[in-house]
Amino acid sequence: MIVTVDGPVAAGKGTLARRLAEDLGFAHLDTGMIYRAVGLKVLRAGGDPADEAASLTAAKALQPQDLAMEGLRDEATGFAASAVGGIPSVRAALLDYQRNFAAHPPGAGKGAVLDGRDAGTVVCPDAPAKLFVTARAEVRAHRRWLELSRRGERISEAEVLADLRERDRKDTERTVAPLKPAADAHLLDTSDLDIDAAFRAARAFVAGRLGL
Numbered sequence: 412m413i414v415t416v417d418g419p420v421a422a423g424k425g426t427l428a429r430r431l432a433e434d435l436g437f438a439h440l441d442t443g444m445i446y447r448a449v450g451l452k453v454l455r456a457g458g459d460p461a462d463e464a465a466s467l468t469a470a471k472a473l474q475p476q477d478l479a480m481e482g483l484r485d486e487a488t489g490f491a492a493s494a495v496g497g498i499p500s501v502r503a504a505l506l507d508y509q510r511n512f513a514a515h516p517p518g519a520g521k522g523a524v525l526d527g528r529d530a531g532t533v534v535c536p537d538a539p540a541k542l543f544v545t546a547r548a549e550v551r552a553h554r555r556w557l558e559l560s561r562r563g564e565r566i567s568e569a570e571v572l573a574d575l576r577e578r579d580r581k582d583t584e585r586t587v588a589p590l591k592p593a594a595d596a597h598l599l600d601t602s603d604l605d606i607d608a609a610f611r612a613a614r615a616f617v618a619g620r621l622g623l
């Protein structure tokens with residue numbers, strides 16, 4: 412049983428995916444962490460994440476423990492991840508890891524929840540329950556700014572909004588696996604919902620689709 416949760420940056424998909432996985436007893440994979448880990452490894456090696464050779468080498472050498480590196484959630488890492496994610500060969504190299512997780516969820520999981528940009532369109536197109544989570548850009552920027560401020564990053568809300576629009580543009584306009592809802596995805600706009608209300612809506616949809 413596979414649940415996919417896709418959407419733009421800071422729409423709330425990570426939190427929703429984690430809570431759904433906990434609630435259902437499924438394993439959870441935040442696929443953004445894979446792209447972030449590759450981007451961060453390239454940055455740390457002094458390379459350019461937009462450089463295909465450098466990113467492909469890092470993608471092929473990716474180890475599960477890389478998904479626990481410090482600095483994965485930093486704003487600069489997010490940009491590196493977005494650059495890495497625009498390279499078709501790198502995306503292809505990272506597909507197996509994601510599909511393998513979905514097919515054989517680690518632990519005693521009866522299923523898997525994958526969140527990202529293309530979990531429902533490319534990674535698991537046959538998943539029975541697909542969510543596309545979104546929210547207005549200003550709302551997402553505010554949430555993201557709160558999260559960054561809490562972690563001590565000094566950045567203005569206006570800068571976060573500008574970064575977010577730029578990342579949305581890159582993620583949406585790229586030719587390979589662009590950010591878009593799967594045709595059979597359920598759209599969930601969390602702009603005016605708190606996390607509990609968003610979770611209830613997501614849970615009801617997923618339970619219906621999985622026959623739980």
Ligand code: DC
Pocket residue numbers: 420421442443444446447489492493495496497526527528529530578582
């Ligand atoms: O979800 P996130 O903010 O952690 O993702 C960071 C970047 O990684 C995002 O801007 C684009 C890229 N990404 C991707 O290309 N495909 C995914 N499935 C997940 C993330």
